[in-house]
Each structure stands twice: as structure tokens, then as C-alpha cells.
Amino acid sequence: MLEVTELSKRFGTTLALDGLSLAVPEPTVLGMLGPSGCGKTTLLRSIAGLELPDAGRVAWDGEDLAGVPPHQRGFGLMFQDYALFPHRDVGRNVAFGLEMAGQPKHQIQRRVAEALELVGLMGFDRRRVATLSGGETQRVALARALAPAPRLLMLDEPLGSLDRNLAERLMGELKQLLGRVGITSIYVTHDQEEALAVSDRLLVMRAGKLAQEGTPEEVWEHPANAWVASFLGLTNLVEAAVADGVAHTPWGPLQLGEPVAAGTYQILVRPEAFIPDQGGGLEGTVDSFTFRGDHFLARITPARGPTMQARLADRPRPGETLRFRVDPARVQPLAD
Amino acid sequence: MNRVHRFANRAPRWAAVIPVAFLVVFFFYPLQAILAESLRGGEILSRLGSSTTWRVVRFTFLQATISTVATLAAGLPLAYLFSHYRFPGRRLLRAVATVPFVLPTVVVGSAFLALLGPGGWLGRDASGSLFAIIAAHVFYNTAVVLRTVGTLWERLDPQLGEAARALGAGPLRRTWSVTLPLLRPALAAAASLVFLFSFSSFGVILILGGLRYATLEVEIYRQTFGFLDLGAASVLALIQLGVVAVTLLTYVRYQRRTATQVTLRSPIDVARPPDSLRARGMVAAILGMAGILIGLPLAALVIRSFQGQAGLSLQAYRALDDAHFGDLATPVQSATNSLVIAVVATLIALGVGIPAAIAVAPRAKAAELLDTLIMLPLGASAVTLGFGLLLALDSPIDLRTSRLLVPIGHALVAIPFVVRLVVPVLRSIRTSLREAAAMLGASPAAVMRKVDLPLVGRGLGAAAGFAFLVSMGEFGATLFLARPDTPTLPLSIARLLSRPGAFPEAMAMGTILAAIAASAILVIDRVAEPNGPSREF
Numbered sequence: 008m009l010e011v012t013e014l015s016k017r018f019g020t021t022l023a024l025d026g027l028s029l030a031v032p033e034p035t036v037l038g039m040l041g042p043s044g045c046g047k048t049t050l051l052r053s054i055a056g057l058e059l060p061d062a063g064r065v066a067w068d069g070e071d072l073a074g075v076p077p078h079q080r081g082f083g084l085m086f087q088d089y090a091l092f093p094h095r096d097v098g099r100n101v102a103f104g105l106e107m108a109g110q111p112k113h114q115i116q117r118r119v120a121e122a123l124e125l126v127g128l129m130g131f132d133r134r135r136v137a138t139l140s141g142g143e144t145q146r147v148a149l150a151r152a153l154a155p156a157p158r159l160l161m162l163d164e165p166l167g168s169l170d171r172n173l174a175e176r177l178m179g180e181l182k183q184l185l186g187r188v189g190i191t192s193i194y195v196t197h198d199q200e201e202a203l204a205v206s207d208r209l210l211v212m213r214a215g216k217l218a219q220e221g222t223p224e225e226v227w228e229h230p231a232n233a234w235v236a237s238f239l240g241l242t243n244l245v246e247a248a249v250a251d252g253v254a255h256t257p258w259g260p261l262q263l264g265e266p267v268a269a270g271t272y273q274i275l276v277r278p279e280a281f282i283p284d285q286g287g288g289l290e291g292t293v294d295s296f297t298f299r300g301d302h303f304l305a306r307i308t309p310a311r312g313p314t315m316q317a318r319l320a321d322r323p324r325p326g327e328t329l330r331f332r333v334d335p336a337r338v339q340p341l342a343d
Numbered sequence: 344m345n346r347v348h349r350f351a352n353r354a355p356r357w358a359a360v361i362p363v364a365f366l367v368v369f370f371f372y373p374l375q376a377i378l379a380e381s382l383r384g385g386e387i388l389s390r391l392g393s394s395t396t397w398r399v400v401r402f403t404f405l406q407a408t409i410s411t412v413a414t415l416a417a418g419l420p421l422a423y424l425f426s427h428y429r430f431p432g433r434r435l436l437r438a439v440a441t442v443p444f445v446l447p448t449v450v451v452g453s454a455f456l457a458l459l460g461p462g463g464w465l466g467r468d469a470s471g472s473l474f475a476i477i478a479a480h481v482f483y484n485t486a487v488v489l490r491t492v493g494t495l496w497e498r499l500d501p502q503l504g505e506a507a508r509a510l511g512a513g514p515l516r517r518t519w520s521v522t523l524p525l526l527r528p529a530l531a532a533a534a535s536l537v538f539l540f541s542f543s544s545f546g547v548i549l550i551l552g553g554l555r556y557a558t559l560e561v562e563i564y565r566q567t568f569g570f571l572d573l574g575a576a577s578v579l580a581l582i583q584l585g586v587v588a589v590t591l592l593t594y595v596r597y598q599r600r601t602a603t604q605v606t607l608r609s610p611i612d613v614a615r616p617p618d619s620l621r622a623r624g625m626v627a628a629i630l631g632m633a634g635i636l637i638g639l640p641l642a643a644l645v646i647r648s649f650q651g652q653a654g655l656s657l658q659a660y661r662a663l664d665d666a667h668f669g670d671l672a673t674p675v676q677s678a679t680n681s682l683v684i685a686v687v688a689t690l691i692a693l694g695v696g697i698p699a700a701i702a703v704a705p706r707a708k709a710a711e712l713l714d715t716l717i718m719l720p721l722g723a724s725a726v727t728l729g730f731g732l733l734l735a736l737d738s739p740i741d742l743r744t745s746r747l748l749v750p751i752g753h754a755l756v757a758i759p760f761v762v763r764l765v766v767p768v769l770r771s772i773r774t775s776l777r778e779a780a781a782m783l784g785a786s787p788a789a790v791m792r793k794v795d796l797p798l799v800g801r802g803l804g805a806a807a808g809f810a811f812l813v814s815m816g817e818f819g820a821t822l823f824l825a826r827p828d829t830p831t832l833p834l835s836i837a838r839l840l841s842r843p844g845a846f847p848e849a850m851a852m853g854t855i856l857a858a859i860a861a862s863a864i865l866v867i868d869r870v871a872e873p874n875g876p877s878r879e880f
Binding site: 055057076077078079081082083084086087088090091092093094103104107108151152155 | 771773775776778779780781782783784785786789793794797798801
């Protein structure tokens with residue numbers, strides 16, 4: 008089990024890690040989500056031993072790794088740029104870790120074949136790295152990181168340099184594969200969809216600190232604060248005074264689902280809270296909308312207050328005026 | 344935060360000093376000497392007004408233009424063949440087809456003399472004709488078309504042609520309005536290069552041109568050594584430089600476009616085995632033509648080196664050890680000279696070229712300028728380089744009798760190749776590669792052994808091999824710089840060719856030099872990156 012305690016690292020004037028602590032139980036896929044520059048990569052590199060933290064401790068099963076160089080930590084790291092060796096073919100890239108471990112030739116051969124089969128690249132052994140497509144390169148990098156069976160696998164933006172379509176297809180495969188291998192892994196990304204899709208547990212990072220930790224469902228359903236909510240793409244956020252279970256928002260008074268103490272809160276109204284209803288108290292004009300497969304996401308300009316996003320079951324017409332009622336269960340008061 | 348990025352953007356300043364200093368002393372200072380010499384006493388005006396000058400300029404243009412058209416005509420079918428069809432021996436044949444380009448010009452001249460000259464296979468003496476010159480240039484430059492156009496052609500998306508077919512375009516129409524426009528940048532680049540090489544051709548024309556035909560280069564040589572008229576030679580060298588500059592600019596412009604415009608796909612799976620009878624016939628026809636074009640001259644060279652007075656014999660090779668032929672050095676001695684010079688030239692080229700590559704590798708504005716600067720000697724012809732060094736290096740210190748002069752001249756020609764081979768290697772070593780190795784369990788020593796050394800080593804090996812090859816075959820500059828008592832192999836071959844009765848010996852030495860060059864390039868090709876500079880020129 009990996010334990011990180013009070014880790015800090017400063018680059019010049021930037022505090023990349025600010026007393027960060029976390030624990031990764033095995034076997035699990037820990038997603039680490041945050042905007043670029045929030046310290047995710049620095050955290051990975053500190054765990055890997057490629058970066059020396061200014062303060063704090065990285066430990067595995069209770070053993071402090073401070074003096075242990077990267078090549079003796081038994082961790083795998085899949086680099087953002089994949090870092091495949093251009094002078095070795097695919098097979099010998101995958102074999103590298105096994106060769107370093109001094110495994111016998113026949114065993115290396117078998118393991119390389121297994122690793123390539125695992126990522127769906129049977130028979131790619133002799134291919135030159137330069138001839139691989141983006142998706143193939145990513146798979147080879149993954150096979151290479153997996154082959155020596157590291158006790159911890161870290162993936163730094165593994166889909167970051169691929170185009171959207173390919174990334175979305177590989178997301179599912181990657182999740183399935185990590186589950187099948189049953190390896191403890193840390194998956195770093197700045198893409199919320201990817202993080203939600205792949206993680207068993209999810210950490211949200213902001214400016215070198217943890218902003219939230221939980222299962223993807225918990226984080227999605229109950230963002231810890233307005234920053235996390237807006238980073239997840241939830242944009243109906245307004246400041247409002249709350250009294251007697253009613254939030255007095257610019258859109259009008261909204262009933263809350265759960266009682267909270269009176270005070271000022273950031274109120275998150277989820278897009279699905281707006282339910283079209285002729286008798287509803289909230290009126291707004293449809294600006295534009297996008298079709299999302301099983302629903303429409305519309306931008307609505309209300310009579311008062313900022314524009315809002317609403318999830319609609321039926322195709323709206325731009326310019327149309329709709330009336331909504333608001334589902335109290337989907338109106339959430341957040342801290343900050 | 345991103346260390347890789349920081350590393351890649353830092354240009355070590357010290358690295359640029361060495362190549363710049365070398366170029367200033369051994370390239371720009373000699374160029375300035377040529378300029379000064381041509382301006383002295385109104386030489387430039389009287390020369391530019393002379394009809395002899397314009398006759399030479401006209402012929403140089405004419406032969407270069409015909410050579411370019413003929414080379415494209417010969418090279419394009421071959422480029423098509425290698426980029427579209429898979430057949431047994433394709434890899435080897437492609438490598439063999441590029442061998443002529445690395446052959447020393449003297450060897451090319453000798454081979455065509457063996458084929459077309461007195462007693463040649465043609466049956467009558469065609470040396471001293473425009474045909475012989477053009478044929479030799481086509482032989483020499485086909486590889487340029489093959490590599491420049493072929494590498495682009497095999498990566499063109501075949502769907503573009505299929506799209507045109509779906510829109511109702513017939514084969515001719517498809518070639519004319521889809522394939523050719525897409526290939527145009529590569530075609531223009533290849534044409535510029537072939538024109539440049541033919542325009543600057545020296546050894547081939549000196550050997551095959553006889554007394555009737557002289558290019559600017561040959562005329563510079565004649566004016567210098569025949570008439571001792573340095574002013575006239577300087578004016579001709581200026582004209583030469585001007586034309587080369589314009590051609591190079593065209594080339595660079597099209598190179599930029601090639602890099603940005605065309606949508607490419609990976610070079611996998613485009614080539615197919617010739618499955619129809621027609622396709623097979625075409626493959627056979629093109630291969631046959633290439634065999635005649637490339638194989639015949641080489642065969643003539645080799646076979647005639649074994650033809651003594653009484654049938655086939657090793658006589659010519661045996662004579663290499665002691666025959667003086669009125670010269671100051673035996674062929675074996677000149678081979679030894681060549682080896683020593685090539686080793687020294689390689690060391691100089693690496694000593695200047697590696698720092699230059701280190702300075703050029705980070706992609707920055709200043710690095711780009713330096714890159715262009717370093718490539719300049721490649722554009723200036725060898726004869727101009729040799730002539731400039733000869734003119735310039737008598738003061739402040741007289742280097743003209745120094746044993747270092749020839750290696751320095753060779754290094755000037757070799758440095759651009761060294762830089763082109765080492766830069767991509769340096770660019771390919773990212774910090775993340777070392778870190779990836781460490782994460783896979785490699786100790787620092789293992790990282791050095793398994794990652795750094797193999798990557799740098801291959802590039803350096805190829806660069807050293809190329810520099811050595813350039814030096815072994817260099818003729819134009821050497822002719823100006825070598826002392827009479829220490830000739831190099833190409834120089835000896837040229838002298839033997841001009842001596843009656845020494846023809847088989849000249850052929851024997853040509854064969855040896857060709858074998859050295861061919862095996863060197865085949866090894867380099869295997870060692871270097873497949874998409875490295877030996878493929879892109």
C-alpha cells in the first residue's frame with residue numbers, strides 16, 4: 008500500500024505540492040484529476056523518485072522510500088509522451104524491464120508475447136516504433152510498463168496526446184484492462200470524463216492540495232465546493248442566502264432538498280433540476296442547445312439572473328420560451 | 344515544471360563558437376578572397392564581357408538542364424516502382440540503386456569511360472560527347488530522385504487517388520491532376536538538387552568532357568592551373584556561387600512546403616505485390632531499365648579492370664603496388680595517403696560537426712540561422728572551396744603547404760553531412776527516455792549503456808562513416824590543394840586515366856574505391872535511422 012504524507016515541493020516561486028497526503032489501498036485505480044499545473048505530474052514524479060520532494064514522506068507498506076532510487080522502487084510509470092525507445096523495436100521495448108530484472112530469455116519472450124496480447128497487439132514484436140500509430144504507441148507504452156509486473160503503476164495523462172475519438176474508445180479498454188491485471192494504479196488526467204470513467208477512487212487536486220476525495224459517484228453527486236463543481240463542468244452556480252430551507256437565488260427562491268443552517272452558500276443547480284412545466288415558476292428563453300444522445304443540453308436565458316444549463320428530454324426550439332419547475336433534490340448548497 | 348521541455352530549449356552557446364570560427368576562417372575568408380581577386384583591376388568587367396565566359400556559362404546551364412530532365416525521366420519510374428510494388432529483393436535493390444550517388448565522381452567518370460570510351464563496350468568512342476556526360480549525370484543522380492520523390496510517393500494517401508477515381512477521373516487524369524500536384528514539392532526539390540549537382544559537376548566532365556566541353560567548374564580549374572589566371576578563375580567562381588545560391592533557395596523553399604502541405608500516412612501497407620500480368624511486366628521493364636542504367640557502367644568498370652593484354656587477369660591489381668607510371672607515388676601509396684587524410688578529415692569534421700549539431704539541435708531561431716550557415720559549404724562547389732582556400736591561405740600564415748589543408752578542405756564538405764546525421768539523433772534523446780529506462784529498473788550505468796550510447800553511437804557511427812566516405816572520394820577540392828608528392832586515390836585514378844597504357848590499373852583502382860564506397864554506404868544505411876538524413880538529403 009502506498010502512503011504519501013505531507014509532501015511538499017517548490018519550483019522557484021510555485022508551490023507544486025503543498026503538504027499533500029494520500030493513501031492508495033490495493034488493488035485499485037486511483038484517479039487523480041486536476042487542471043494542468045496543479046501538481047499532478049510532480050506528485051507522480053515524487054512517488055516515482057524522479058523528483059526529490061522538499062518535505063514529506065513516500066512509503067510503501069510502511070517502508071520509507073526516501074533513499075531508494077527510481078530503478079529500485081519497483082514502480083511503473085507510463086509517460087505522457089510515452090517515451091518509447093526509438094532504437095528498439097516494439098518487442099524489445101516491452102522486454103526492457105524484464106531484461107533489467109535479469110529474467111531468462113525464454114521467459115522474457117513469453118512475457119513480451121503475453122503483454123502484447125493483453126493490449127491487443129499480437130505479432131507487433133518486430134515493428135519499428137516509428138511506424139506505430141498514436142493508439143498503438145499508447146498500447147506499447149502500456150505493455151512495456153505492465154510487463155515487469157510493477158507493484159504500482161502510474162499513468163501520466165495516458166490518453167492526453169490522442170485525438171478525442173480514439174481517447175474515448177481506449178478509455179473503456181484501459182479501465183477493463185487495469186481491472187483484469189488487478190494492479191494498483193494511479194491515473195493522472197485533467198479530463199473529468201476520463202477520470203470519472205476510469206477511476207475506482209477519485210482525487211481532485213488544486214494548487215498542490217487535495218480538493219476532494221471519494222468514489223467517482225460521490226465526487227460527481229456531491230462536489231465538495233464550487234471550484235470542484237465547476238471543474239467537473241457543472242456551471243449553474245450562484246451565490247445565495249439560505250434561510251428555512253430556501254435559497255434566495257438571482258433566479259428566484261429555490262427549495263433545497265436537504266436542510267442546512269442559515270447562511271450564505273454557493274448553490275449548485277444541476278442541469279437536470281429544471282423540469283419543463285407549464286405551471287412552473289421559472290421562465291426562460293432557449294438560446295441554443297446540443298444533442299447529447301439521450302437528452303438535449305440547452306442554454307437558457309431566464310427572465311432574471313445568469314444564463315443556465317438545462318437538461319431537456321425533448322428537442323427545444325431556439326427562441327422558444329419555456330417554463331420550468333425546479334426539483335429541490337437537485338439543488339445543492341456547497342461550501343465556499 | 345516540465346524538465347524535458349526546459350532541456351530541449353536550452354542552446355549551449357559554447358557549442359556554436361567552434362563551427363562559426365571554423366567557417367569564418369576556412370569558408371567565408373576564402374570566399375572574400377575570391378571576391379577581392381575578381382574585383383582587382385576591372386577583371387570582372389572584361390571577363391563578363393568576354394564571349395568565352397558566356398559560352399562556358401551557356402554550356403553549363405545546357406548540360407545541367409538536360410541532365411535534370413533526363414534524370415527525372417529515369418528516376419520517376421523507379422521511384423514509382425519502389426513506392427508501389429513489393430517484390431523479392433526490393434530492400435536490397437533500393438539500397439543498390441542509391442550506391443551510384445555515393446560513388447566518387449572519378450569512379451563514375453571511369454566507369455563511363457570503360458563503357459563508352461576508347462575500346463569500350465559501345466563499340467565506338469563516345470567519350471568527349473554530351474551524351475556521355477548526360478548519361479553519367481543520370482547514373483549519378485537517379486538516387487536523388489528515388490529518395491526525394493520516392494519517400495514522399497510511398498507515403499501519399501492512396502485514398503486521394505481513389506477519391507478522384509470515384510469522381511470519375513481516368514488514370515491519366517488522376518496522374519495529372521492528383522498525383523503530380525501532390526508530388527510537386529518533392530519533384531521541385533529533386534530537380535533543384537539534380538540541377539545543382541549537374542551544374543557543379545567537375546570530375547565527371549573533366550574525365551568525359553574531353554577538350555570540347557567545359558563547365559564553369561572545369562574552366563575555373565583550367566584558368567587556375569592551365570593559364571595561371573586567378574582573376575579569371577575568381578570571376579567564374581563568383582558566377583558559379585550566384586547560380587548555386589539561387590538554386591539552393593528554390594530548393595529550401597520547396598523543402599519547407601513538403602514539410603507542411605501534404606497529408607501523409609505511415610509508409611506501411613501501401614506497396615503491393617504486382618498481381619496482374621501487366622503489373623509484373625511493368626516491374627520487370629523498369630527493373631531492366633534500371634539494371635542497364637546502373638548496372639552496365641559498374642559492370643564495365645569491374646570487368647575492364649580484369650582485362651589485361653591476354654584475357655582476364657589480376658595483372659592490373661598486381662601492378663598497383665609498384666607501378667609508378669611516371670608519377671611520384673604508387674597507387675598503393677596514394678591509397679595510404681587517402682586513408683590517412685580521410686581519418687584526419689573525419690576527426691576534424693566530427694570535432695566541428697558535433698558541437699555544431701549540439702548547437703543546432705534545440706529548435707530555436709538562432710539555431711536555425713546557424714543551421715543554414717553550416718549548410719552553405721555544401722552549396723558552394725568543391726572546386727570553389729579548393730580554389731578559395733588556395734587563394735586565401737597564404738597570409739597571415741601560409742597554410743598552403745600544410746598537410747592539414749587537404750583534410751580541412753574535405754572536412755568542409757563533410758561537416759554538413761555530420762550535422763544532418765547527428766542532429767536528429769540528439770533530438771531523439773529526451774529526458775523522458777532516460778527516466779522511462781530508470782522506471783523499468785535500469786540503473787544509471789544501465790541507462791547510459793542501454794539508452795544513451797546506442798542512440799548517440801549509431802548517429803555518430805553513421806556520421807563518421809559518411810565523413811570518411813566523402814573524404815575518400817573527394818576530387819575537386821583535392822585537385823587544388825594536394826601536393827604533387829602526396830596524391831589521393833581519386834587523384835591517382837585521374838592521372839592514370841590520362842596516361843597511355845595505364846587504363847586497366849585506373850579501372851582496378853576505381854573498382855577498389857567503388858567497393859569501399861558501396862560497402863560503406865550499405866553499412867551506414869543499416870546503422871543510421873531509416874528516416875535519417877541519408878534518406879532525405
